[in-house]
Amino acid sequence: RSDAQVSVLTFTNQIVQPFAIYDFGHINYYNQVTGASIDRDAIENFAIAGLRFQFDPNFRVDVGYRYNTREFEDVTITQHDTDFIDVNVFWKPFDNFKMTGVVERYYDESTTSFGLVDDVETYGVTFDWDIAPKWRVAGTTFYDREIALGDDVKYDKITSTLSVTHDVNDNLEIFVSTLGKWVDENVSGDTYDRYKVGTGARLKY
Secondary structure, three states: OEEEEEEEEOOOOOOEEEEEEEEEEEEOOOOOOOOOOOOOOEEEEEEEEEEEEEEEOOEEEEEEEEEEEEEEOOOOOOEEEEEEEEEEEEEEEEOOEEEEEEEEEEEEEOOOOOOOEEEEEEEEEEEEEEEEOOEEEEEEEEEEEEEEEOOOOEEEEEEEEEEEEEEEEOOEEEEEEEEEEEEEEOOOOOEEEEEEEEEEEEEOO
16 A cells, blocks of 8 residues: 655644645555456545644644545445544643544455455544653553445454553663454354453664
């Protein structure tokens, strides 16, 4: 996938700041055989227009409208579009703590065998907290509503992560991370849960 994006933000010295974003993307499945019955190669465009409410340097809310369209090289489904609200919130109540919230709708590459693309609505929060010198806790929670275009599959997914990181020195950090995922498939009724715990070291230069 290759993308080109342009964005503009106006009246940056005011509380209310109009903005716009446009993105053009080209999706090419290099491992897709010639003449495949499902052709996922596509051109994608999305645009967002809205208002940023910059209440102070540590608190802002972006509220907009998003339009997505994807044109496929597939012979059965050649085009699909969606629209939805687009919200992004940033809050930093303390110097050592910040969080974000997001509501958006976008296309994601297919997770099913016969789908062309996944139409995803997502609602999520993230946080990053420096709990002590050289210690950091970060977490995310997302709810995704996924519909597979071209396949009779609909998913409700909740994904949460939590990690603790310690900076040993300027070039080395150690961490422990966890993940939990809960998935419901609305058509067949299948469900599954997934859990993961990991630990390791990260070198920084």
